Amino acid sequence: MNNLIKGEKYDWEMVIGLEIHAQVKSNSKLFSSSSTKFGSSPNSQVSLVDAAMPGMLPVINKYCVEQAVKTGVGLNAKINNYSVFDRKNYFYADLPQGYQISQYKYPIVGEGKVTIDFKDGTSKDIRIVRLHLEQDAGKSLHDQNPSKTYVDLNRSGVALMEIVSEPDIRTPDEAGMYISKIRSILMYLDTCDGNMQEGSLRADVNISVRKPGDEYGTRCEIKNLNSIKFIKQAINYEAKRQIEILESGGSIEQNTMLFNTSTGKTRPMRNKEEAHDYRYFPDPDLLPLEISQEEIGKIKSSIPELPDELKNKFIETYNLSNYDASVLTAEKQTSDYFNETINSDSELKDHAKIVVNWITSELFSLLNKNNLDLINSPVSPENLGQLIKLISTNEISGKIAKDVLEDMFSSGKTARQIVDEKGLQQVTDQGEIEKVIDEVIAENSKMVEQYLAGKDKLLGFFVGQAMKLTKGKANPKILNDILKQKLIKKN
Amino acid sequence: MKIDKNTINKIARLSRIKLDDKESEDYIKDLNSILDWVEQLNEVNTENVEPLSNISSSILPKREDVSNDTNSSEEILENAPDKLEGFFAVPKVVE
DSSP: OOOOEEOSSSEEEEEEEEEEEEEOOOSBOSSSOOBOOTTOSTTSSOOTTTTTOTTOOOOEEHHHHHHHHHHHHHTTOOBOSEEOOEEEEOOOTTOTTSEEEEOOSSOSBOOEEEEEEOTTSOEEEEEEEEEEEEEOOOEEEOSSSSSEEEEEOTTTTOEEEEEEEOSOBOSHHHHHHHHHHHHHHHHHHTSSOOOTTTTSEEEEEEEEEEOTTSOOOOOEEEEEEOSHHHHHHHHHHHHHHHHHHHHTTOOOOOEEEEEETTTTEEEEOSOTTSOOOOOOEEOTTSOOEEOOHHHHHHHHHTOOOOHHHHHHHHHHHHOOOHHHHHHHHSSHHHHHHHHHHHTTSGGGGGGHHHHHHIIIIIIHHHHHHTTOOGGGOSSOHHHHHHHHHHHHTTSSOHHHHHHHHHHHHHHOOOHHHHHHHHTOOOBOOHHHHHHHHHHHHHHTHHHHHHHHTTOTTHHHHHHHHHHHHTTTOBOHHHHHHHHHHHHHHHO | OOOOHHHHHHHHHHTTOOOOHHHHHHHHHHHHHHHHHHHGGGGSOOTTOOOOOOSSOOOOOEEOSOOOOOOOHHHHHTTOSSEETTEEEEEOOOO
8 A cells, every 4th residue: 555645856654643632421520520511601510629729629530530441441452550640730721720630651541552444454553652531621712702712611620531642643544544443432432422523532633754764754743633524634734734844955843733624724833932841740639540450350341342343243243344344333323223224134144235235325325415313314223124125035126225215214114115005016027027028129129120230238228118117126137137038039 | 950040930931920030049049958958868779669659548539420510600700800701701812
């Protein structure tokens, strides 16, 4: 695979690492009992701890710790029995404490890895450096008032998991696949809701470029990207910017960048004259976090089947391709739907590939058109199963089945009802099909002559005519066979 | 380690504290004498000794994940020097 991008003078390779911030799915914040609910009125979910009133002390949320451990297990990572909370010091209006409680030297989760799957059937491991727990900051709104910034502290203190990857990513697509995979794992584990629009999952991207085989170049960090599309755009733009500088003889300055979503460009954050000096030190308000092997074992045993295990199971049980299986397992709702569909009738197990196609192309495109999620699909897995059974037993053709599915989608009727009401059963009766073909041949004697003279393409025309007469219900295979026989006899 | 004028200025800037020349001189003296005193600890051999993180040998207390759903906005904004539409209002910060 060629992952290089062309500059004016040389070919370049991107080196990309991601820091993903995933909001822990919990009822209350990491160190206080305030609610984590999204979209409430400003400053309505702020305790005295979150507002950093003097004398307030943090008390850690047990469930958030368990969620972090669970996620660590899902990332095939080492869980550390001992970790420490540190203060990361900086001043900003939405950080009332003047420091963020985070983990620096001793994170709760150590090295791990996730696998991404490519369309061509190959896959690649992306190594994880660490996962640590930290507090989220409040939210600043800069565009509500010409002279003021508004601050809402509802998010202040909500638990985040920061997941740091090694710089193993080489293309914008790989970056997209990596974050999708992390999102998928988090959602199967139910440790993060994965909602990128609401900011529950966002990423900082570290990127540099180099000539293949060279040492890593100087990197820039693009902050706070909250969609896969923006991540790819930002990487593409930033890589081009760096290549232009390098090819014109300049050098890259290590910098923190912001991505402007409307122009598609990155620009350096101001205020960089003073490089950040976070002065990390252990938070004296919090004892080290110790987790016993027994507790870790208990959490491990509560973990559901994860996408990769499920994928392998699908490949083994149903003989699906690696890619099909990874599409099915990317989202839990899809794998659940597939499971329910294929288990709705014992005979469907032999037609797994057809089931996959009907879910991931026909049903998905209808859902897309109607702006619906699979969860709200008007067609239940059982009903889709029934439709596929009708196809696999040759009762209706695949082409007619598409119309039936659309009808099911809008009317809510079952496939059986629609096929019976409209009389859509395939015509498989030899005699009936022969009659139609005779008619077609009789009506198009000129074309038949041309066909016999070597114009093979006309076969499609005869099939079309015959289909029209049967309203598309003739079994295509039988129709084809009889048609060919009859035409040969004419010769 | 010695604290000089540059270091004290940097620490003051990071802490958002404004120092005049006289204060800077005082702090340089104070901090240096504290560092000298701490420096004495280096005379103790600490090889193979784990850092002490906990003198009480108690464990980190944890709470259950229960949220209290009380609306805090009025109380929280009570001491704010400036507020608007339920938000803290601060001088414009633009990155």
